[in-house]
Amino acid sequence: MNGNQSIAVVGATGAVGREMLDILAAEGVEAGRVKAFASPRSAGQRLPYGPGDLAVEAFGGESLEGIDIALFSAGSAISKQFGRAAAARGTVIIDNSSAFRMDADVPLVVPEINAEALDGVASQRGAVIANPNCSTIITLMAATPIHRMLGVKRMVVSTYQAVSGAGAAAMEELRRQAQQVLDGEKPVCKVFDQPCAFNVFSHNTTIGEDGYNVEETKMVKETHKIWGDASVRVTATCIRVPVFRAHCASINLTLAQPVDNLDAVRETIGAFAGVRVVDDRAANRFPTPLEASGKDDVLVGRLRLDPSQIDSQGRCWGLNLFASGDQLRKGAALNAVQIADVLGERVGV
Ligand SMILES: NC(=O)c1ccc[n+]([C@@H]2O[C@H](COP(=O)([O-])OP(=O)(O)OC[C@H]3O[C@@H](n4cnc5c(N)ncnc54)[C@H](OP(=O)(O)O)[C@@H]3O)[C@@H](O)[C@H]2O)c1
Structure with missing residues (x-):
């Protein structure tokens, strides 16, 4: 600075x-x-x-x-x-x-x-x-290069969020509960109202009348404000997973232009500042929270054409991808x- x-x-x-x-x-x-x-x-x-x-x-x-x-x-x-x-x-x-x-x-x-x-x-x-x-930042770091290249009309996001998103006490809770479970004891819940060790559950924010929790609603509203475009259709499902740090997001996009060349999309993502492509199909190596932890870059991979969005002329209007980023750092x-x-x-x- x-x-x-x-x-x-x-x-x-x-x-x-x-x-x-x-x-x-x-x-x-x-x-x-x-x-x-x-x-x-x-x-x-x-x-x-x-x-x-x-x-x-x-x-x-x-x-x-x-x-x-x-x-x-x-x-x-x-x-x-x-x-x-x-x-x-x-x-x-x-x-x-x-x-x-x-x-x-x-x-x-x-x-x-x-x-x-x-x-x-x-x-x-x-x-x-x-x-x-934090989930919005990590998702948009992955989706923005594609938005600039092909225009995102709709985004469906599912998150896999680390416990540290709920603060230092939540990290301690995962550590303590993991030990309790391994010792055959009942896990004691203090931060979350259900066990986080060896468990996966819906995000621990208040659920509105529409059934969406606050985290999911934030992702919609904040995407519109950051992209400066409220016409992009966004829907999210936010989930806590038993991971210490780094959130993941599975992202499905519907695009304004069809995808001609997946390699060109991968290159565009890789050229975006703050993003690193981890997309090795042969080695089955893709973004993980362990690799993203402590790093500044958001990792992006599992880039695939969405076969459910191929039209009668064979043009593909949709993509799937997966991102992981350290939400305590970039998030x-x-x-x-x-x-x-x-x-x-x-x-x-
Ligand atoms: N964790 C994430 O991944 C993440 C990501 C994006 C945004 N955020 C936001 O960042 C904020 C902090 O999150 P966190 O995860 O770092 O929480 P945290 O680990 O629980 O830390 C909370 C901090 O706030 C301090 N604090 C509490 N009451 C205070 C008071 N009356 N006056 C001054 N300081 C006080 C605590 O100090 P003591 O140690 O003295 O209690 C501690 O330093 C939250 O608004 C959260 O929503 C968190």
């Missing part, structure tokens, strides 16, 4: 916050420019930062005085309570929660896809910018730091 801006990480002890510190340190941001905030429970704790560490401070109303950029990752309630007030006092807020994503004045940004959305906050001090939902912390980087480059914040 360029410049000498002061940076705060709010929620620094969490699953996302720790990744943020890791990425800032890797970018060479000196410890003296970074403040780590969490709840009063964590005040005084020390978190690794590069070769050294940082002291955690209790977050409060005055914490962001004099801070240029605050990366919020402490849940929607904290973002709503403090985000806009801090922005009004001149801090740029990059928020990981869902608090502001659909607000008309808030850019919802994946830098590789719609960095231009940040132009609206040019030279502003004190803007609020939202990081999209959250990395995307937020990239937004801060782009702000520095494009609008000089």
